Amino acid sequence: MLDSADRSKGSKSVTGRAFLVLDAFDADHRHQTLASIARRTGLPLTTCHRLVHELVEQGALTRTLDGAYEIGSKIWRLGILASLHSGLREISLPYMEDIYQLANDAVQIGVLDGFRCLIVERIAGSRTLEVISKPGARLPLHASGVGKVLLAHGSQDLQNAVFASLDSYTGQTITDVDVLETQLREIKRQGFAHSREELAVGATSLAVPVLGYGNKVIAALGIVTPVENRDIERMVSVLKVSANALSKKLILNGMGDLNQRV
Amino acid sequence: MLDSADRSKGSKSVTGRAFLVLDAFDADHRHQTLASIARRTGLPLTTCHRLVHELVEQGALTRTLDGAYEIGSKIWRLGILASLHSGLREISLPYMEDIYQLANDAVQIGVLDGFRCLIVERIAGSRTLEVISKPGARLPLHASGVGKVLLAHGSQDLQNAVFASLDSYTGQTITDVDVLETQLREIKRQGFAHSREELAVGATSLAVPVLGYGNKVIAALGIVTPVENRDIERMVSVLKVSANALSKKLILNGMGDLNQRV
DNA sequence: GGTCTACTTCCGCTCAGCGGAAGTAGACTT
DNA sequence: AAGTCTACTTCCGCTGAGCGGAAGTAGACC
Incomplete structure (x- = not known):
């Protein structure tokens, strides 16, 4: 069951979308505005906005002083458990x-x-x-x-x-x-x-x-x-x-x- | 509604539940079975099962050889971006x-x-x-x-x-x-x-x-x-x-x- | 055989999530 | 000072994704 090509399609599930958002972050994009995340994920701005806020609430993302977002401490903490x-x-x-x-x-x-x-x-x-x-x-x-x-x-x-x-x-x-x-x-x-x-x-x-x-x-x-x-x-x-x-x-x-x- | 004394973090949102699952992992619980996760999160087994599988699909969790779960490489990778x-x-x-x-x-x-x-x-x-x-x-x-x-x-x-x-x-x-x-x-x-x-x-x-x-x-x-x-x-x-x-x-x-x- | 506990699949109901639209705020242009 | 960006936030009615009880499978132990 190799779904060969569902790159852009991504996922319909909420978890899928949440990780789409998180995946918008990489070494060259540690620090992004909401708009940038929406652009990179291809999600509607509103949806992205809601997801990002939920993730911030969970501590998975952090809002920085300048209003942009980065990966939060929760993810870091979980990561070192891998x-x-x-x-x-x-x-x-x-x-x-x-x-x-x-x-x-x-x-x-x-x-x-x-x-x-x-x-x-x-x-x-x-x-x-x-x-x-x-x-x-x-x-x-x-x-x-x-x-x-x-x-x-x-x-x-x-x-x-x-x-x-x-x-x-x-x-x-x-x-x-x-x-x-x-x-x-x-x-x-x-x-x-x-x-x-x-x-x-x-x-x-x-x-x-x-x-x-x-x-x-x-x-x-x-x-x-x-x-x-x-x-x-x-x-x-x-x-x-x-x-x-x-x-x-x-x-x-x-x-x-x-x-x-x- | 029913029980105001809900779980420590009353999370109705899917993201909330997903992170409840992830939070079930800590230094003393790096490696857990599905049942253990369900017990620790307080989620119904079925719900937990579905969530865990979605998380595995996303690479947020990994299933180990013995059938148990651990934090996956996706989380680790994201974590080092914090x-x-x-x-x-x-x-x-x-x-x-x-x-x-x-x-x-x-x-x-x-x-x-x-x-x-x-x-x-x-x-x-x-x-x-x-x-x-x-x-x-x-x-x-x-x-x-x-x-x-x-x-x-x-x-x-x-x-x-x-x-x-x-x-x-x-x-x-x-x-x-x-x-x-x-x-x-x-x-x-x-x-x-x-x-x-x-x-x-x-x-x-x-x-x-x-x-x-x-x-x-x-x-x-x-x-x-x-x-x-x-x-x-x-x-x-x-x-x-x-x-x-x-x-x-x-x-x-x-x-x-x-x-x-x- | 019976009885654990652990995991997986099924499926119909319902409410959480969706996203378009409209509103706010600041920065830059004319 | 009015106009036009782009970035972000709030509102809200529709709908299908997610929910979880029930039932089924698999292995371990007595």
Whole structure:
């Protein structure tokens, strides 16, 4: 039951509409006026007005001094209960720090979220490039190191769904299914993925899988470097060592079964 | 109509009910079955079932392998957009680390959230006591160091509302309005608050205000120590120095106006 | 077999939610 | 000072989305 294309259609249910409103907020739209929310959601202004006010009442949104709206503390508070993320985040941070010390490149960890790779945490210094991938970002599976790792180890259904729409981001993005499939096989064989400016020009990444119970891949750990100037072999082994340690720690903490639905 | 003594939050609206469901999740109930949610919300099982499923569809909840539910990635993703918290968190962490290095006690920062002090971040080592106050916790304003700082600098309306229900947590909790009022005046005068086992036995805390634009108090920075064994004078000045630096940094980053709504 | 408790599906009634229209408020133009 | 933006808020009658009791399914335990 894959409702393939109900993008704009959205939902008739109130909850659906409420989340349409909340979804109008993203990293580039943290702070919006009522009109902006109405425009972005496509909801009638009046409806939007009512919903927004209800959400403010619930603490899901906050009205700022200038009359605009932002995500409220209730959502933040609930968000940190998402054990998958806060747990994974907490446990993996020290390991990511280690990698950062060795590589001095941006380090990121992501999990599968629908047909995207959700960045759960990343470490970046002032010298590292301004990556798109802040925590909460959802990278395409076929055009990022972490994404390709998850895709390579994903189900056939997942792969088919992704193959169906291979958007292109740079000239280097892989949009050919056959090319991608062979690369995914290679990734499974070698145990790491490599992405060269496939998502953003000037950003190359390496990533390895993080295993949970039963050697199921539950996350991907990777680095993003400005240009391909690193010793790949060495970095891959650093990543693999860390991922291995992290994996054991996760299982020890009963977090080896990050689960996925839909 | 029928029972005026409705659920704690009489929410007839769908959004209200949806958030009743989400609110059934807290630090001790991250992982709940449908029946448990229904019990905790007081909603009829059928209604709860429908709501939960809608929320799962929206990605606000996730169904785990064992059939239970947790907060989903959508909420987490939205949560990190709450600039107040994620911004404050990010900027204050380094300063909190500094304090931790000097004090080796748990360090926490909180903001006003309704009639509570919302803990936005805390640092604790393995040697520090297991504090109640993890990020996301909402401490009472009259029974914690950070809370009392915010209360002392809060509006008259806020103070009156808090005075109206001074719950007692330990034998040391201040439940007398007059005593509390004089203490709040003292806190404003001296520039720091002190709480001795008023919230939990064996936990003493010190806290100072963090200022934003126009010297408005926007947050409280504090430490929690197992017993009163520290040199208070020294710790207060450490806190004050850090709070001062943090304050400047926050204003510099355009975060000097953390705002509040009912 | 019987009896738990947990979850899911069905369906007719009704009231919560809908959204067009009209009103208020401020900012900018002529 | 009148006109015209755009942004927000209030009003209100119609209607179908949401409600929840009842009944059905599934597994666990005695």
